[in-house]
Amino acid sequence: MPIETPSHPTPFSQRPIIILGAGIIGCATARQLLQHGFSRSFSPGDQDISYASAWAGAAWHAAGGITPDQRYLQVITHRILLQMSRDPNSGVNIVDAREFLEKEPAPDSALWGRTVVSKFREMDPSEYPAEFHCAWAYQTLVTDPTRHMPYLRQQVEALGGQFLRRRVDSLQQLYEMFPDSRIFINASGLGSQKLADVLDDRCFPERGQNVFLRTDQCHTMYFRNGQEYTYVIPRPQSGGVILGGVKQQDNLSSEVDLNIAQDEITRAHRLAPHVVPKYPADETISHIIGIRPSRRGGYRLDSVQSGQRTILSAYGFGGGGYAFSYGVADALVKMVEESERKNVIV
Numbered sequence: 450m451p452i453e454t455p456s457h458p459t460p461f462s463q464r465p466i467i468i469l470g471a472g473i474i475g476c477a478t479a480r481q482l483l484q485h486g487f488s489r490s491f492s493p494g495d496q497d498i499s500y501a502s503a504w505a506g507a508a509w510h511a512a513g514g515i516t517p518d519q520r521y522l523q524v525i526t527h528r529i530l531l532q533m534s535r536d537p538n539s540g541v542n543i544v545d546a547r548e549f550l551e552k553e554p555a556p557d558s559a560l561w562g563r564t565v566v567s568k569f570r571e572m573d574p575s576e577y578p579a580e581f582h583c584a585w586a587y588q589t590l591v592t593d594p595t596r597h598m599p600y601l602r603q604q605v606e607a608l609g610g611q612f613l614r615r616r617v618d619s620l621q622q623l624y625e626m627f628p629d630s631r632i633f634i635n636a637s638g639l640g641s642q643k644l645a646d647v648l649d650d651r652c653f654p655e656r657g658q659n660v661f662l663r664t665d666q667c668h669t670m671y672f673r674n675g676q677e678y679t680y681v682i683p684r685p686q687s688g689g690v691i692l693g694g695v696k697q698q699d700n701l702s703s704e705v706d707l708n709i710a711q712d713e714i715t716r717a718h719r720l721a722p723h724v725v726p727k728y729p730a731d732e733t734i735s736h737i738i739g740i741r742p743s744r745r746g747g748y749r750l751d752s753v754q755s756g757q758r759t760i761l762s763a764y765g766f767g768g769g770g771y772a773f774s775y776g777v778a779d780a781l782v783k784m785v786e787e788s789e790r791k792n793v794i795v
């Protein structure tokens with residue numbers, strides 16, 4: 450029987466996969482795809498406060514209120530970050546964590562994370578203030594974006610990926626820029642609110658403003674779990690801690706709000722008085738502002754076939770993009786393989 454020759458000269462698996470967005474989601478996906486042997490990825494992007502990945506905390510913390518499948522994405526992320534933590538250039542560090550709960554944990558609380566993190570234990574009441582219902586001690590992972598994003602970029606480029614800095618108004622514009630490509634990944638974060646052929650009205654900006662405090666007490670994370678949203682996230686390689694937090698819906702201001710900063714210092718001081726002074730010297734603090742790419746109803750992670758193209762969407766990770774990153778990348782690799790399977794098994 451004669452074998453039919455495909456009309457396109459470039460085999461499916463060798464056509465560039467195009468990723469829109471060079472945040473943690475787009476870059477982690479590019480790395481994982483390239484490691485699986487897929488062809489070069491291009492990740493257009495730029496940098497301002499709405500480029501969330503540059504400004505994150507960024508701690509691995511088990512999310513509450515999520516499904517088992519979503520938890521597993523966090524588990525995969527933890528596994529990959531743990532492996533990366535062996536490389537000092539990755540900006541990923543293992544740190545101790547102390548999590549204080551205002552109330553008894555709900556059945557779908559972050560407690561599931563005890564099966565993932567190391568050295569988990571319930572703390573004795575003598576170890577934490579009486580105002581808390583209970584507290585957990587464990588080891589977790591923190592990622593310093595100022596080191597991790599350049600590291601990831603270098604890894605993607607070393608594996609043959611390419612970055613292209615360009616703003617697009619629609620996915621259609623990308624299809625026209627890359628007519629040979631069949632797989633497009635939309636990892637544009639908040640960009641999906643404005644892309645003409647996405648216009649996802651569930652997306653919304655959630656402003657964060659953190660204080661960076663220079664200190665050598667930077668090896669333990671403190672986290673207040675409850676109504677008062679407070680964290681002290683260590684950055685051992687940058688010699689300091691991140692104090693937060695605040696979530697301001699639909700606020701896009703790039704101006705530092707000193708009242709917020711003072712409130713965060715006060716709350717962090719209450720949580721970890723031996724790390725955060727009540728009145729830190731001005732020269733020991735600086736401010737970080739970033740916009741979380743949030744989405745009502747949770748993030749979007751799916752694959753849609755449109756003619757010959759497969760369009761994968763991965764955006765809306767709000768305050769958890771780092772904790773989900775490599776799990777999402779892994780899920781996208783599987784979706785790409787599924788698309789490959791449909792296209793090459795003829």
Ligand SMILES: Cc1cc2nc3c(=O)[nH]c(=O)nc-3n(C[C@H](O)[C@H](O)[C@H](O)COP(=O)(O)OP(=O)(O)OC[C@H]3O[C@@H](n4cnc5c(N)ncnc54)[C@H](O)[C@@H]3O)c2cc1C
Pocket residue numbers: 469470471472473474475493494495496499500501502503504505506507508509510615616617618619636637638639640641644656657658659738739740741742763764765766767768769770771772773
């Ligand atoms: C203050 C703060 C603290 C945080 N702390 C944590 C934490 O402790 N743990 C955690 O897991 N997460 C944390 N996060 C959340 C985390 O930063 C985000 O969830 C994550 O960075 C989202 O990544 P992303 O790749 O989806 O989006 P982004 O990083 O926003 O990247 C989107 C990319 O798309 C590009 N893009 C968008 N539109 C277009 C367009 N039209 N054309 C071309 N390019 C476009 C952008 O330029 C950018 O490259 C924090 C965030 C903030 C702000």
